[in-house]
Amino acid sequence: MIRYILARVIQAIPVLLIASVAVFFVLRLVPGDPASALAGENASQERVDEIRKDLGLEGPVAVQYVHWLRQVATGDLGTSVLNGLAVRRLIGLAARPTIELALVAYPLALAIGIPLGAAAGARPRSRWDLAATAYTTLAIGVPGFLTAIVMLWVFAIELDWLPASGYVSLLDDPVQAALHLAMPAATLAVGLSAVLARYTRTAVSQALTQDYIRTARAKGLPERAVVMRHALRVALVPVVTVAALQVGQLLSGAVVVEQVFTRPGMGRLMVGAITGRDYPVVQGGLLVLVATFVLVNLAADILAGIADPRAVQR
Amino acid sequence: MTAMRMAAWPGQGQERAGRRRSLPGRVLADPRGRIGAAGVVVIVVVALLAPLAPHGPFAQDASGRLLAPSWEHPFGTDELRRDLLARTAYGLRLSLAVSIAAVLAGATAGTAFGFVAGYAGRRVDAALMRLIDAWMAFPALLTALAILTILGPGMRNVGIALAVFNVPVFARMARAQMLVERRREYVVAAGALGAHPARVIARHIAPNALPPLVTHLALAMTGAIMVAAALSFLGLGERAPEPSLGSLISASRTHLRDAWWYAAFPGGVLTALLLSFTLLADATNDALGAGAGGR
DSSP states (O other): OHHHHHHHHHHHHHHHHHHHHHHHHHHHTSSSOHHHHHHOTTOOHHHHHHHHHHTTOOSOHHHHHHHHHHHHHTTOOOBOTTTOOBHHHHHHHHHHHHHHHHHHHHHHHHHHHHHHHHHHHHSTTSHHHHHHHHHHHHHHHSOHHHHHHHHIIIIIIISOOSOSSOOOOTTTOHHHHHHHHHHHHHHHHHHHHHHHHHHHHHHHHHHTTSHHHHHHHHTTOOHHHIIIIIIHHHHHHHHHHHHHHHHHHHHHHHHHHHHHTTOOSHHHHHHHHHHTTOHHHHHHHHHHHHHHHHHHHHHHHHHHHHHOGGGGGO | OHHHHHHHSTTOSOOGGGGSSOHHHHHHHSHHHHHHHHHHHHHHHHHHTGGGSSSOSSOOOSSSTTOOOOSSSTTOBOTTSOBHHHHHHHHHHHHHHHHHHHHHHHHHHHHHHHHHHHHHOHHHHHHHHHHHHHHHTSOHHHHHHHHHHHHOSSHHHHHHHHHHHHHHHHHHHHHHHHHHHHTSHHHHHHHHTTOOHHHIIIIIIHHHHHHHHHTTHHHHHHHHHHHHHHHHHTTOSSOTTSOOHHHHHHHHGGGTTTOHHHHHHHHHHHHHHHHHHHHHHHHHHHHHOTTOOOO
């Protein structure tokens, strides 16, 4: 098992390195000279050189990369060209609302998706299954921003139950925070739960064809116990992997949802930085998001290996 | 093994009768496949007919701003007295064109990439697949955001971004196909006769390895349409006044209270488009054999 974990960790290193090279080149691939673009038309040569130095654009590319990587390793992600604040600080501020959003949306998605998928998978082609399929098809087919707009329309405008925008921290005022979180979290959870439900359905219906299920049924266990205790347990192993892959969907979804509900967070930080050509912020933000995604998937692979040691034998 | 068991289990798996039909036949035998295919055809026809709309997408000639749907303006008008039917139809046209071009470009490049990796084997394969792993470590929308940072906003660049994130998915599938086909006797025979690897891939392997990749196109289209719409919703797509489904929906937000049709029609068209491709992709996936799983 330790060998498996080590092997997975070692596999993740080149992925992270290649990803870091890609993020590094985002700034270098900008057509023209980003430094003179940032300095504006009437800037002096000294000013342009200064900005170029700040952006780490001096010297051979390989040297720049090593220098940048060394800075990143110490937690220094540079400074924003728009407001002069440290990128690390900006990301720290933006990460909190996004993490709160994810921490509510993700369990909500699991709580909807897994029971729905298990119920559908336990009785394929039943009414339950049809209803679940209709839900997942709709939830996968309708983009998040549209779900969000429909919710805004119903709950914020027609019924006036929930605030249409803004953010309150969970630590400051839990009730207000929950009201502000309800629609964004529900929007994300709908999309995520549909994919989870689909995978759970397939996994459960496949698990139910296995020999140990026949044994469980033969010894007279009620169907509910067969599904819940025997089939679902095994079926959840691949679902863990899918759930981790969905962190990518969650991050992408957060970008859109934060925009619709004018909620601060990583997504708004990134979109604002892209439109404002704030390259250091884009770079730092991308790096943090991609690293999060890779590490969550690494953790999920290790968890899946522990839950089902057969997967390690491959 | 699992597939055999599933077929033997009563009430599960696909009907055995469907086995002999061709893949398109099996897709159309599925009601989801029929609805999806019909939806795609209708939508493509509507997009092609967009120039026949009675008003132009830019003409500010309506008798008032934010007019409710009427015979004159079936989808109503927007805040600049423009006809929303024409704008929605042109937006659909743009979204479809960008997605189709991007998926085809990404699929072609990805397939070539995967074929090379799978055919070369060993170190080349290992190196290329690590690259693909890293590529896939970027979630779709974030890849697109990174590319738009480099290239700047605009619909052409959105298309490039969509193509780029379609590459690794097709590369993986193509490689898997190649690994299977490469060991087949006809490939070994062609190699033994002295055929150049490029010729072996193009003439012998590709015709056998491509069909499973083609079936992934519907799913790739769903992803592309979705991300294209999200990007133009975020304001990173085409410049105003050019309409797209995403930007129309984005513009409608400030008028949600007094003009429901502004959001409802472009939103409905986008939903219909996505649902058609999703249903088609689901039916294709099931027709190919359960357990393949979508990605």
